[in-house]
Amino acid sequence: MNRTLKKFLRKPLNIISIVLIILIVILAIFPSRFTPHNPYSMDYDAFLEGPSLKHIFGTDQFGRDIFSRCLYGLQKSVIIAFSSILLASSIGTILGLIAGYYGGLWDLIIMRICDGFFAFPSLILALFIVALFGSNLLNLIIAIGVVYVPIFARTVRGAALSVRESLFVKASKVIGKSSLKIMFSDVLLNLSSVMIVTFTTNLSTAFLTEASLGFLGLSVPPPEPTLGGLVGQGTAFLISAPWIALFPGFVIAVVVLTLNILGDGLRDVLDPKNK
Amino acid sequence: MSFSYLLRRVITSVPTVFFVVFVVFIAIHLVPGDVVDMMLGTQNYLTQEQINQLYRQYGLDKPLIVQFGVWLKNLFTLDFGTSLRTGKKVIDLIFDRFPVTLELSILSMVFASAIGIPLGIVAAIKKDSFVDGLVRVVGLIGLSSPSFWVGAILIVIFSGTFKGFNIFGFVHIHEDFLRNLQVMFLPALTLGLMLAAQIMRMARSSMLDVLQQEYIRTAKAKGVSYSKLIGKHALKNALIPIVTLSGIQLGYLLAGTIVIENMFALPGLGRLLLQAVNERDYPVIQFVVMFIAMLIVILNILVDFIYTLIDPRVELK
Numbered sequence: 001m002n003r004t005l006k007k008f009l010r011k012p013l014n015i016i017s018i019v020l021i022i023l024i025v026i027l028a029i030f031p032s033r034f035t036p037h038n039p040y041s042m043d044y045d046a047f048l049e050g051p052s053l054k055h056i057f058g059t060d061q062f063g064r065d066i067f068s069r070c071l072y073g074l075q076k077s078v079i080i081a082f083s084s085i086l087l088a089s090s091i092g093t094i095l096g097l098i099a100g101y102y103g104g105l106w107d108l109i110i111m112r113i114c115d116g117f118f119a120f121p122s123l124i125l126a127l128f129i130v131a132l133f134g135s136n137l138l139n140l141i142i143a144i145g146v147v148y149v150p151i152f153a154r155t156v157r158g159a160a161l162s163v164r165e166s167l168f169v170k171a172s173k174v175i176g177k178s179s180l181k182i183m184f185s186d187v188l189l190n191l192s193s194v195m196i197v198t199f200t201t202n203l204s205t206a207f208l209t210e211a212s213l214g215f216l217g218l219s220v221p222p223p224e225p226t227l228g229g230l231v232g233q234g235t236a237f238l239i240s241a242p243w244i245a246l247f248p249g250f251v252i253a254v255v256v257l258t259l260n261i262l263g264d265g266l267r268d269v270l271d272p273k274n275k
Numbered sequence: 276m277s278f279s280y281l282l283r284r285v286i287t288s289v290p291t292v293f294f295v296v297f298v299v300f301i302a303i304h305l306v307p308g309d310v311v312d313m314m315l316g317t318q319n320y321l322t323q324e325q326i327n328q329l330y331r332q333y334g335l336d337k338p339l340i341v342q343f344g345v346w347l348k349n350l351f352t353l354d355f356g357t358s359l360r361t362g363k364k365v366i367d368l369i370f371d372r373f374p375v376t377l378e379l380s381i382l383s384m385v386f387a388s389a390i391g392i393p394l395g396i397v398a399a400i401k402k403d404s405f406v407d408g409l410v411r412v413v414g415l416i417g418l419s420s421p422s423f424w425v426g427a428i429l430i431v432i433f434s435g436t437f438k439g440f441n442i443f444g445f446v447h448i449h450e451d452f453l454r455n456l457q458v459m460f461l462p463a464l465t466l467g468l469m470l471a472a473q474i475m476r477m478a479r480s481s482m483l484d485v486l487q488q489e490y491i492r493t494a495k496a497k498g499v500s501y502s503k504l505i506g507k508h509a510l511k512n513a514l515i516p517i518v519t520l521s522g523i524q525l526g527y528l529l530a531g532t533i534v535i536e537n538m539f540a541l542p543g544l545g546r547l548l549l550q551a552v553n554e555r556d557y558p559v560i561q562f563v564v565m566f567i568a569m570l571i572v573i574l575n576i577l578v579d580f581i582y583t584l585i586d587p588r589v590e591l592k
Contacts, residue, residue, distance in 0.1 A: 112290050112291070112294065113294065115290075115291050115294075116290070116291050116294030116295055116298065119291055119294075119295050119568040119569075119571050119572050120295070120564070120567075120568050120571075121526050121527060121529055121530035121567065121571065122530065123530040123531075123533065123534075124529070124530050124533070124548075124564060124567055124568075127533070127548070127552065128299075128302065128560065128564045129302070131551075131552040131555075131560055132302055132303065132305070132306045132557075132560075133305075133306065204419070208421055211421050212421065212422075212423070212533075212534050215421070215423045215534060215538075216533065216534065216537060216549055217553075218552065228421070228423070231421070231423055231424060231427065232423070234427070235423070235427060235430075235538060238427055238430050238431055238434070239430075239431075239434055242427070242431045245424075245427045246424070246427060246428065246431070249420075249421060249423065249424025249427060249428075250424070252420075252421050252424060253416070253419055253420040253421065253424060256419040256420070256421075257415065257416060257419035257420075259419075260415055260418060260419050261415070264415075
């Protein structure tokens with residue numbers, strides 16, 4: 001592990017992505033420490049004002065500070081994306097382990113269901129669930145989570161299939177370990193590098209899915225700011241006040257780019273194919 | 276031989292199709308309240324007898340399994356029900372809107388291929404050069420940028436530099452061809468750029484893969500000219516995964532059109548879907564979602580089929 005870490009830190013881009021991730025997490029956990037203004041309060045002297053020292057990202061049509069709204073929106077988006085991938089990876093991993101380790105009928109049923117889910121584009125499935133059950137924080141986490149369950153299930157299944165045939169699993173069987181114990185200790189432990197890479201790359205797409213829902217006005221309802229929602233509201237002012245839409249969009253792109261670089265970097269050092 | 280493959284592929288898709296139909300059916304029944312509640316809304320002047328009659332009319336008094344049977348029968352007879360808000364037939368609404376989405380998808384695909392494939396191939400041929408680095412960085416940024424942000428930037432740029440350019444104001448293609456193309460240009464470019472990033476990355480890695488093959492070395496050794504080597508020997512094989520990816524991307528494209536259509540006010544399927552979501556018009560939501568899922572199942576079959584046509588080595592199992 002230590003060698004992998006060294007290899008990972010050899011690339012400057014990877015170090016930058018780690019630093020940015022830490023920064024994003026800190027900003028998302030404590031937005032109030034870094035926001036110069038209250039994200040809901042209206043400044044009656046500054047409607048649709050361009051970026052200045054007082055409002056570095058400018059203000060919207062109600063005189064609200066875009067930078068502050070971005071940080072609070074970032075918090076919501078990070079919570080939703082992270083929780084939904086956490087949910088998807090837990091359920092998906094269990095399903096994938098069952099399908100890959102037991103095989104047979106279990107494998108057939110679980111994989112057929114996954115195929116069915118793959119027929120829905122992720123944004124459309126999430127939108128469908130949110131449209132039916134309403135958009136609050138919990139529903140959004142479930143809606144986006146459901147979309148990513150089949151991806152984890154399929155990845156884990158594929159990896160579990162190959163681990164199942166390896167010598168150490170057979171040895172564990174011989175010494176009388178129960179299937180459950182083998183699955184969760186031996187097999188899962190060997191999948192950890194696959195899991196880390198899948199988690200990171202899907203975190204970035206989940207973040208984009210949430211942002212798209214927000215843009216369509218289907219994420220957490222206003223006045224709560226979400227990054228996608230800020231861009232959506234800003235599109236009406238693209239000609240007169242482009243900063244309303246462009247800065248929150250920039251924040252989304254930076255977060256997703258950071259996650260993608262991190263994912264690529266992790267894949268380079270963790271993927272056995274690259275060794 | 277290809278035909279029997281196609282047939283088998285169609286048959287193996289039946290469970291997927293059935294699953295999609297089942298999910299869309301059951302999802303509506305998981306929603307608190309039912310169609311009658313939705314229709315009534317806050318109107319409460321109906322008597323219990325009238326409400327019961329509505330239930331009978333929609334078949335909601337029957338057991339769930341019977342309702343599912345009726346739902347299946349309706350699907351086979353292409354009876355998709357009517358919109359709760361406009362009273363129009365859902366199937367008419369879908370066929371009314373679909374051409375716009377289709378046009379947008381095709382134009383975006385053209386942009387994406389025209390930008391993505393050449394750049395990816397050049398990057399692969401000149402691996403580790405400045406061009407390669409640039410292509411990789413731009414590709415990663417493109418992959419990470421939300422489409423609505425790219426669209427917003429393009430709108431700001433275009434409205435600033437080209438004053439007479441019509442960004443909004445959709446007209447159908449049969450009404451005014453040139454104006455239609457003009458209005459479609461920015462949305463298609465936005466979506467095309469998003470896709471180009473992925474196609475570019477795929478084209479690069481696929482070309483790199485092919486260039487390492489032994490037959491390329493053999494061709495080099497026997498003195499095939501460089502342009503012929505790339506153009507004839509390598510490109511053909513490198514294109515195979517790109518075609519597959521483009522096929523898979525069509526599904527992604529359909530999802531992307533939702534965002535873009537709403538951003539540029541284009542009256543396609545995506546706008547219909549969002550409108551239905553905002554008005555809680557459940558029959559429309561159901562069938563648009565199902566329509567898109569079915570389209571993707573069909574597209575996947577077609578992509579697999581085309582795959583066997585361009586690559587005879589693919590085993591027809």
